[in-house]
Amino acid sequence: MDFFDLIDKRRSVRKFSNESIPEEVITKALEAAVLAANSSNLQPWEFYWVKSRNKKDDLIKACFSQNAAKTAQELIVAVSRIDTWRRNRNLILKHYKEKGELLPIVEKYYNKVVPLAYAHDRIGILGLLRKIISFFISFIGLFKPVARGPIFRHDVFEIVTKTTALACQNFMMALVAQGYDSCPMEGFDHTRVKKILKLSSKSHVVMVLGVGKADPKGIYGERFRIDEDLVIKII
Numbered sequence: 001m002d003f004f005d006l007i008d009k010r011r012s013v014r015k016f017s018n019e020s021i022p023e024e025v026i027t028k029a030l031e032a033a034v035l036a037a038n039s040s041n042l043q044p045w046e047f048y049w050v051k052s053r054n055k056k057d058d059l060i061k062a063c064f065s066q067n068a069a070k071t072a073q074e075l076i077v078a079v080s081r082i083d084t085w086r087r088n089r090n091l092i093l094k095h096y097k098e099k100g101e102l103l104p105i106v107e108k109y110y111n112k113v114v115p116l117a118y119a120h121d122r123i124g125i126l127g128l129l130r131k132i133i134s135f136f137i138s139f140i141g142l143f144k145p146v147a148r149g150p151i152f153r154h155d156v157f158e159i160v161t162k163t164t165a166l167a168c169q170n171f172m173m174a175l176v177a178q179g180y181d182s183c184p185m186e187g188f189d190h191t192r193v194k195k196i197l198k199l200s201s202k203s204h205v206v207m208v209l210g211v212g213k214a215d216p217k218g219i220y221g222e223r224f225r226i227d228e229d230l231v232i233k234i235i
């Protein structure tokens with residue numbers, strides 16, 4: 001299928017048919033998901049493919065039993081994490097070292113710049129320190145561009161969540177390419193979902209994705225997009 005046909009074909013499906021999905025389809029879509037562009041290549045995502053019947057039932061309830069979850073053949077939870085950067089940074093450095101391709105600038109970036117952005121503590125002392133430093137930096141910013149963040153934990157959450165959402169789009173598109181459908185959901189009780197997945201406070205549930213084959217009545221209406229003039233600005 002042409003790329004633009006795929007884009008057009010992806011719809012949020014609220015009712016899935018009883019047809020089951022071959023495991024390979026989900027696996028392939030997850031492999032496509034993790035190829036997404038991501039900040040500093042730190043790949044801060046996790047995808048939980050919930051197969052246990054009990055957990056699935058709990059997850060459906062946590063999604064307020066909405067149809068897209070209830071009728072989904074498979075449920076995947078996309079999670080972003082602010083604490084995997086150190087492990088992933090080490091894996092990146094090890095990879096380039098082993099290949100003999102570790103440039104000093106790359107090593108410096110991952111060992112100096114990345115910790116400055118990602119390191120945080122429970123109480124937020126590092127965030128406060130960064131805020132004080134950024135206050136002084138903003139004076140320099142009057143004369144030239146300066147790095148103004150991330151400062152607080154929620155800024156790091158924004159980075160990792162942005163990146164994880166891109167992976168979700170890859171996942172959904174990969175399903176369409178294989179003839180299957182999905183529905184991204186943020187209508188869920190995040191505390192309950194975190195409990196089901198046993199996630200810590202360093203994780204954020206980005207989306208729950210219901211997957212299956214669309215029921216003939218699974219798409220609730222024609223697609224509507226607001227006028228492009230309102231959202232696409234040429235300056």
Ligand SMILES: Cc1cc2nc3c(=O)[nH]c(=O)nc-3n(C[C@H](O)[C@H](O)[C@H](O)COP(=O)(O)O)c2cc1C
Pocket residue numbers: 010011012013014066068183184185186187188207223
């Ligand atoms: C982050 C996000 C959260 C969403 N949450 C829900 C949801 O909880 N339930 C639902 O039925 N649809 C949900 N949707 C689907 C949107 O309603 C849908 O994408 C939008 O109406 C556009 O329709 P389309 O996806 O068919 O183009 C969500 C979509 C996104 C991207």
